[in-house]
Amino acid sequence: MSTIIGIDLGTTNSVCAIIERGEPRIIINEEGGRTTPSVVGFSKNGERFVGDIAKRQMHINPEGTVHSIKRFMGRPYEDSTDDLRLVGYPLVKAQSGECGVPIGDRVFTPREIAAMVLQKLKRSAEDFLGETITEAVITVPAYFTDRQRQATRDAGTIAGLDVLRIINEPTAAALAYVHDRKQNSRIAVYDFGGGTFDISIVEVGENIAEVRATRGNNALGGADVDQILVEWLRGLFEKEQQIDVSKERVVLQRLRDAAERAKMELSTSHSTDIHLPFLMADHRGPRHLQATLDRNTFEQMIAPVVDQTIRECALALQDAGVHPNDVDEVVMVGGSSRIPMVQQRVEEAFGRPLNKGFNPDEVVAVGAAIQAGILEGDLKSVTLLDVTNLSLGIEVTGGRFAPLIPKNSTLPAQKTQLVSTVVDNQRTVKIHVLQGEEEKARNNVSLGQFELTGIQPGRAGSPRIRVKFGIDASGMVQVTAHDLRSGVSQSVEIDVPTGMSKFDVERLRDEVADQEQADEGDRELRRLRKGIESRLVSIEALLRDHRGELHKSELSGIEQALKRGRMALLKSSDRSNLTDLGAYLERMESHVRSQLS
Numbered sequence: 080m081s082t083i084i085g086i087d088l089g090t091t092n093s094v095c096a097i098i099e100r101g102e103p104r105i106i107i108n109e110e111g112g113r114t115t116p117s118v119v120g121f122s123k124n125g126e127r128f129v130g131d132i133a134k135r136q137m138h139i140n141p142e143g144t145v146h147s148i149k150r151f152m153g154r155p156y157e158d159s160t161d162d163l164r165l166v167g168y169p170l171v172k173a174q175s176g177e178c179g180v181p182i183g184d185r186v187f188t189p190r191e192i193a194a195m196v197l198q199k200l201k202r203s204a205e206d207f208l209g210e211t212i213t214e215a216v217i218t219v220p221a222y223f224t225d226r227q228r229q230a231t232r233d234a235g236t237i238a239g240l241d242v243l244r245i246i247n248e249p250t251a252a253a254l255a256y257v258h259d260r261k262q263n264s265r266i267a268v269y270d271f272g273g274g275t276f277d278i279s280i281v282e283v284g285e286n287i288a289e290v291r292a293t294r295g296n297n298a299l300g301g302a303d304v305d306q307i308l309v310e311w312l313r314g315l316f317e318k319e320q321q322i323d324v325s326k327e328r329v330v331l332q333r334l335r336d337a338a339e340r341a342k343m344e345l346s347t348s349h350s351t352d353i354h355l356p357f358l359m360a361d362h363r364g365p366r367h368l369q370a371t372l373d374r375n376t377f378e379q380m381i382a383p384v385v386d387q388t389i390r391e392c393a394l395a396l397q398d399a400g401v402h403p404n405d406v407d408e409v410v411m412v413g414g415s416s417r418i419p420m421v422q423q424r425v426e427e428a429f430g431r432p433l434n435k436g437f438n439p440d441e442v443v444a445v446g447a448a449i450q451a452g453i454l455e456g457d458l459k460s461v462t463l464l465d466v467t468n469l470s471l472g473i474e475v476t477g478g479r480f481a482p483l484i485p486k487n488s489t490l491p492a493q494k495t496q497l498v499s500t501v502v503d504n505q506r507t508v509k510i511h512v513l514q515g516e517e518e519k520a521r522n523n524v525s526l527g528q529f530e531l532t533g534i535q536p537g538r539a540g541s542p543r544i545r546v547k548f549g550i551d552a553s554g555m556v557q558v559t560a561h562d563l564r565s566g567v568s569q570s571v572e573i574d575v576p577t578g579m580s581k582f583d584v585e586r587l588r589d590e591v592a593d594q595e596q597a598d599e600g601d602r603e604l605r606r607l608r609k610g611i612e613s614r615l616v617s618i619e620a621l622l623r624d625h626r627g628e629l630h631k632s633e634l635s636g637i638e639q640a641l642k643r644g645r646m647a648l649l650k651s652s653d654r655s656n657l658t659d660l661g662a663y664l665e666r667m668e669s670h671v672r673s674q675l676s
């Protein structure tokens with residue numbers, strides 16, 4: 080059985096981990112990093128880069144660098160317009176109804192972009208472990224709706240990964256805690272990342288993690304803090320130089336980079352200098368931006384964002400029916416939890432020092448790997464009692480929302496509803512499924528509609544159809560219907576307003592697999608060339624050091640082989656030719672060594 084990997088697919092960074100001999104281990108990527116920026120870059124000639132290289136090209140090619148795609152996963156374009164200002168690349172409405180990133184003559188959906196990040200993590204894990212990886216556990220924010228979870232699973236499928244389980248990020252952090260501490264505690268997991276915020280109250284024991292309540296905001300994170308600083312810098316520049324840069328993509332990207340750097344610096348220093356030479360030029364010549372920001376001013380600016388997270392903490396405690404004093408430990412997760420003001424406010428809210436024993440960047444991936452280890456049977460099972468964070472319900476007369484499975488219900492959850500007809504001989508009934516807490520159906524997130532068909536003709540109200548709504552352990556919705564009169568059961572496909580059909584997802588997966596195969600050919604060619612190059616260098620070194628000890632006829636044979644090798648490196652891209660040459664040079668080197676010994 081091949082290894083199941085655990086993935087924290089983050090808004091800003093992603094991390095991949097595995098269980099090795101019973102302990103979690105972070106996968107090191109091809110660049111030697113433990114975290115991989117969730118950034119995909121496209122060059123003008125169609126080349127694609129993922130991770131650090133893509134992040135590095137962000138400020139020179141903002142339009143071709145896609146970041147923070149997680150904010151748009153599984154959301155209709157119309158609902159995402161607020162977030163569009165936070166990214167420096169253009170977004171259009173894709174055919175699927177979501178946001179799409181236009182690159183060349185193609186529009187990439189968030190699923191495809193996320194799949195590129197997942198593919199990179201998968202490949203790193205394969206290189207690291209020397210085996211093919213096909214299965215994964217992926218984490219998502221607790222507040223992800225069914226659509227967003229589905230989009231994440233699709234991204235995995237496109238990347239060639241069978242996503243065995245989707246778990247909530249704070250729940251994953253709690254699993255890491257259980258694995259590490261094995262003690263009874265009530266913990267709060269405060270997770271403030273690049274694009275999302277969650278707070279969860281979890282009861283943990285030796286083999287159990289029970290989520291009591293979770294709250295959060297899917298569109299609140301470090302990027303919002305950066306945006307406040309970008310606005311401040313933009314205003315400053317406009318005031319000093321009378322130049323409006325609000326439409327200058329490259330300038331805005333530079334401001335965003337500088338804002339994030341300043342923010343991070345203020346986590347350790349009390350003041351930071353921002354210096355952006357040649358930000359713009361006008362008839363007076365180049366215009367620069369120079370500013371100093373101290374921690375106090377920064378804290379005043381970001382207080383509304385931090386306040387929002389603290390308010391959510393109080394509400395989560397209320398939902399769990401727990402007093403702050405009853406929380407034993409507060410585990411901090413996510414890069415933005417490093418902001419000193421955040422730590423201070425959370426400490427005040429819970430009235431205790433924070434647990435800093437876990438790496439906030441890695442703890443979620445570690446939890447995902449632990450879940451993977453449990454599924455593999457390598458780790459002792461932990462009973463995970465997670466909850467649904469949004470109520471699931473249907474639209475009823477008057478456009479109202481009738482919740483069926485209330486929020487904070489333990490997963491998996493189920494609810495049966497009897498449905499009937501309203502007119503005589505009605506053959507179909509349409510049901511609109513939603514998630515949310517609002518009274519008016521249209522103010523909640525629509526998961527789509529489904530139609531019960533083949534109802535036996537009869538008087539209005541006489542058919543009795545039992546519709547079973549379920550939310551599985553991955554937080555995903557399933558619907559089945561059973562006609563009590565005819566005894567016929569049907570599984571129900573929800574017709575989603577946005578998203579992709581199974582067929583489209585599979586088509587993309589095959590496309591990626593074909594591309595992978597082509598890339599694999601290139602990678603093999605590079606590996607062969609690298610092998611020949613190092614063999615040539617090694618034989619050249621032997622010749623240099625031991626020329627005098629070798630026979631003349633031997634020498635000319637070696638020199639000829641070296642020449643042939645160099646020529647082949649320059650000209651040949653024939654794999655079998657290079658494989659033969661590599662083997663020939665290997666034999667030659669060992670022959671020369673045997674002559675010398």
Ligand code: AMP
Pocket residue numbers: 089090091092271272273274300301302339342343344346412413414415416417418439440
């Ligand atoms: P995550 O989604 O957990 O990877 O968190 C990424 C977010 O954390 C980004 O918005 C980063 O700018 C932010 N971040 C990372 N390190 C720091 C730091 N030292 N101080 C403040 N924010 C940070």
